[in-house]
Amino acid sequence: MILALVPGAALQQITKGGNCRLYGIELDAARAATAAAMGITTIQGSTFDTHSKVERFSLLYLNPPYDSEIGTLSNRRMEELFLDHTVPLAAYWRSARVRNSI
Numbered sequence: 001m002i003l004a005l006v007p008g009a010a011l012q013q014i015t016k017g018g019n020c021r022l023y024g025i026e027l028d029a030a031r032a033a034t035a036a037a038m039g040i041t042t043i044q045g046s047t048f049d050t051h052s053k054v055e056r057f058s059l060l061y062l063n064p065p066y067d068s069e070i071g072t073l074s075n076r077r078m079e080e081l082f083l084d085h086t087v088p089l090a091a092y093w094r095s096a097r098v099r100n101s102i
Helices: 009-015 029-037 078-089 093-101
Strands: 002-004 022-026 041-044 059-061
Touching: 009 022, 009 059, 022 029, 029 041, 059 078
Parallel strands: 002 022, 002 059, 022 041
Antiparallel strands: none
């Protein structure tokens, strides 16, 4: 399985000829409709509002938001928060953590 967070030709090119199920999350309604029309199962909404099983996807094709969190405590970069939310969905995540801890 492959999770794509951006619609478009790049994802189609990467998966061309593969036996893949494509999923996408797109904030913009028009881009979500475009992705769905391309055969990508698409959720129109925020990545931060979606949930999936950990280590569910073989590839994550990501386009994180580039901004700063606005809050009263930490104000982390949105890219970091986005990766914290999405990277655990990748199938390699556990094995990479184990290798890095040795």
